[in-house]
Amino acid sequence: MLPKVLEEAVYGVYATTALHLADKHGVFGLLATQGAPTDKIAAELGLDEETLDRLLLLLDSFGVIERDERGAYRLPAEMVPFLDPRSARSVGGFLNHVMNSTLARLPQLDGYLTAGKSAVDAALPAPFDVMYRTPKLTEEFLAAMWELTYDVSRELVPRCGLDGVGHLVDIGGASGPFCVAALEATPGLRATVFELPEVGPYVADTVEKYGLQGRLDFAAGDFHRDEFPPTECVAFGYILSGWTDETGLELLRKAHRACADGGRVLIMDRLFDDDRRGPLPTAVMNLSMHVEAKGRHRTAAEYTGLLESAGFTDCQVHRSTQDKQLVIGFKR
Structure with missing residues (x-):
């Protein structure tokens, strides 16, 4: 046994x-x-x-x-x-993504162990070229992101300090789950999803479904190449964990440039415990990021270090009861 x-x-x-x-x-x-x-x-x-x-x-x-x-x-x-x-916390979409996308890529780990990730990935398409390769894959990926994001966002929004904020931009915001949660809880707020052009029609569907005309809009762009729209608040949800420290720092510097004085940046992601021995879902997704993206999961202190290097100050860490946590930095 x-x-x-x-x-x-x-x-x-x-x-x-x-x-x-x-x-x-x-x-x-x-x-x-x-x-x-x-x-x-x-x-x-x-x-x-x-x-x-x-x-x-x-x-x-x-x-x-x-x-x-x-x-x-x-x-x-x-x-x-x-x-x-029917539940907002259903894991069905995530399971679908794991079975139809992630599992096909896990055999790459064998090559990573013997030759290294860079050598193996050189012959493979970029991560989001795979996830957005067909309308079906795009829809499945966005459904998984909604299930992973919307419910916990409703818990995190009150910790974001959005009262008095007029506008936020969600970088790589998928079909808008965080924006919807923020708009539902914050009268007077407007939000923009900054995403690849393929995602635009899905954001339009979200606007229609939740009656957010005039409050939620879409800006097409590539966050690696383009500057971010000017705003009072930049949000990154499950984004920085997909990229290296160097790329993450570059994105946070763009966020600093986009933020008005007194603005803030929100990092919402899984966090390792300080000793990096867990929690289990973070360790699992840390391995997943190795094959599905180019990043890793970090501790709160590591995110604070990146924020401070990008020019943000007075960093705060707020925990939820779920897997996604919140780190805030301010532009003073």
């Missing part, structure tokens, strides 16, 4: 696959509202009963779902916010 931690690590790839398939085929949506045995689930969703039974047995063994004495499966209450596709 393997130690429990090792057992879960070895067999985790099967659990991830089962989670993704159960989400994709509506199993979690059904179990979030009712308990049901395998045959009823299969009949209602049009699924093969034998294959479904094996998936459900695995998910039950991992503790993701539970089965009562009559053989009916259901989602435990603590799992519903994360597995019900």
